[in-house]
Amino acid sequence: MIKTDTLIIGAGPVGLFCVHQLGIIGLKCEVVDNLDKIGGQCIELYPDKPIYDIPAVPECTGKDLTDKLIKQIKPFKTNFHLNERVEEIKKIEKKWIVKTNKGTEFEVSSIIIAGGVGAFEPRKFPIKELQKYEEKQIFYSIKDKKIFEEKTVTIFGGGDSALDWAIELSNKSRVILVHRRDEFRGMQASIDKVNNLNKEGKIEILTKYQLASVKGNEKIDKIVIKHDDNSFKEIKTDHILGFFGLIMQLGPIAEWGLNLDKKNIPVNTENFETNKEGIFAIGDICTYPGKLKLILSGFHEGALAARGCFKYARPDEKLRFEFTTTSKVAQERLGIKK
Amino acid sequence: MPKITYIQDDGKSNTIEVANGLTVMEGAVQNNIPGIDADCGGGMACATCHVYVKEEWFNRLPKKEDGEEDMIDMAYEPNKFSRLSCQILVTEELDGLVVSIPSKQV
Numbered sequence: 001m002i003k004t005d006t007l008i009i010g011a012g013p014v015g016l017f018c019v020h021q022l023g024i025i026g027l028k029c030e031v032v033d034n035l036d037k038i039g040g041q042c043i044e045l046y047p048d049k050p051i052y053d054i055p056a057v058p059e060c061t062g063k064d065l066t067d068k069l070i071k072q073i074k075p076f077k078t079n080f081h082l083n084e085r086v087e088e089i090k091k092i093e094k095k096w097i098v099k100t101n102k103g104t105e106f107e108v109s110s111i112i113i114a115g116g117v118g119a120f121e122p123r124k125f126p127i128k129e130l131q132k133y134e135e136k137q138i139f140y141s142i143k144d145k146k147i148f149e150e151k152t153v154t155i156f157g158g159g160d161s162a163l164d165w166a167i168e169l170s171n172k173s174r175v176i177l178v179h180r181r182d183e184f185r186g187m188q189a190s191i192d193k194v195n196n197l198n199k200e201g202k203i204e205i206l207t208k209y210q211l212a213s214v215k216g217n218e219k220i221d222k223i224v225i226k227h228d229d230n231s232f233k234e235i236k237t238d239h240i241l242g243f244f245g246l247i248m249q250l251g252p253i254a255e256w257g258l259n260l261d262k263k264n265i266p267v268n269t270e271n272f273e274t275n276k277e278g279i280f281a282i283g284d285i286c287t288y289p290g291k292l293k294l295i296l297s298g299f300h301e302g303a304l305a306a307r308g309c310f311k312y313a314r315p316d317e318k319l320r321f322e323f324t325t326t327s328k329v330a331q332e333r334l335g336i337k338k
Numbered sequence: 339m340p341k342i343t344y345i346q347d348d349g350k351s352n353t354i355e356v357a358n359g360l361t362v363m364e365g366a367v368q369n370n371i372p373g374i375d376a377d378c379g380g381g382m383a384c385a386t387c388h389v390y391v392k393e394e395w396f397n398r399l400p401k402k403e404d405g406e407e408d409m410i411d412m413a414y415e416p417n418k419f420s421r422l423s424c425q426i427l428v429t430e431e432l433d434g435l436v437v438s439i440p441s442k443q444v
Binding site: 041045046117118123126157158159179180181183185210228244245246247248249262263293 | 375377378379383384385386407408411412414415416417418444
């Protein structure tokens with residue numbers, strides 16, 4: 001059981017800056033994120049795309065912003081629990097007990113949800129019956145590529161993941177690449193390579209097709225794909241890989257008894273607390289009259305939520321407002337030596 | 339104001355007036371039309387405002403910009419009439435536009 005002041009759910013820009021705001025008022029926190037890296041939507045959706053509306057930063061990319069925020073919170077030596085999703089929370093007396101899907105447990109006096117639009121998860125094939133074959137014959141990510149050796153692998157998708165795995169697996173497997181349209185998106189070098197491998201007969205490419213159904217009982221023997229012109233084609237295959245990008249799912253947060261407005265959590269604008277005492281929501285996931293889904297708004301929300309956490313972490317102390325420019329205490333916490 | 343018709347997966351339809359300059363996505367969200375999530379708020383950074391444009395309207399819409407087709411790859415059950423409703427700007431010419439909403443967005 002990890003005991004700390006606050007748990008932040010979500011390691012996007014807003015969660016990261018909130019670490020800073022907690023840190024300068026002397027609160028410790030840990031951060032959980034379902035992605036395998038820090039940065040949230042900034043790093044997953046637009047690492048190389050420019051952002052023009054961060055105050056005093058005329059232009060930066062999602063990755064630049066993430067790197068700078070990581071640097072800014074370095075003094076607080078915060079622990080990040082990546083690849084983990086918070087599953088359960090319960091209140092015992094005045095503490096929140098939080099459990100992740102990997103079994104990590106936290107005891108905290110407050111929780112800040114900075115979860116964006118939810119946890120990133122791979123988008124799956126729309127056919128429900130396929131679920132029982134997942135991690136046996138159907139995969140949305142690859143952990144052990146050896147299982148595909150000498151087998152027929154049908155890959156669906158048209159982006160970099162689909163192209164990269166088609167190239168990689170074509171060494172030792174028979175690869176069929178299926179995409180819903182003729183154009184592939186992804187790095188030109190990868191597209192060229194796939195086309196070359198196609199010419200050499202190492203990758204079969206089928207476009208304007210989507211998965212229609214699978215055949216087999218215990219095991220999938222064949223799949224049926226449907227062309228844009230409504231014709232069907234059967235393929236014998238051992239494995240099926242789907243790379244359709246990531247979607248954001250609110251997931252277990254929806255089960256915690258928080259008020260929800262569509263997929264957002266209503267908060268008060270005084271301290272961004274939700275209807276549950278000690279649970280705060282900031283960034284894209286929170287809503288209130290006039291809410292703007294901007295990173296800069298999330299920074300403000302985090303600053304206030306951090307102060308809202310103080311009364312739960314230090315019920316007997318009074319928080320005094322200070323500027324980092326002049327506060328010796330804040331500067332000590334930032335590790336600044338003069 | 340142009341009238342836009344949104345047809346749900348179960349066949350129910352809503353026809354509403356959407357002001358020029360808004361997007362088809364905003365028209366739906368502001369009028370509480372179910373089925374259009376618009377998680378990213380209109381930034382072409384997700385695919386949760388996906389609609390199927392009625393065939394006779396599809397070619398009358400301004401063409402997709404770069405990136406929209408890539409995003410549609412990540413939509414739920416896309417087809418050749420798929421568009422992201424956040425990228426369809428409402429103008430007088432679109433009066434009478436009909437879009438169908440997929441059975442789900444994610």
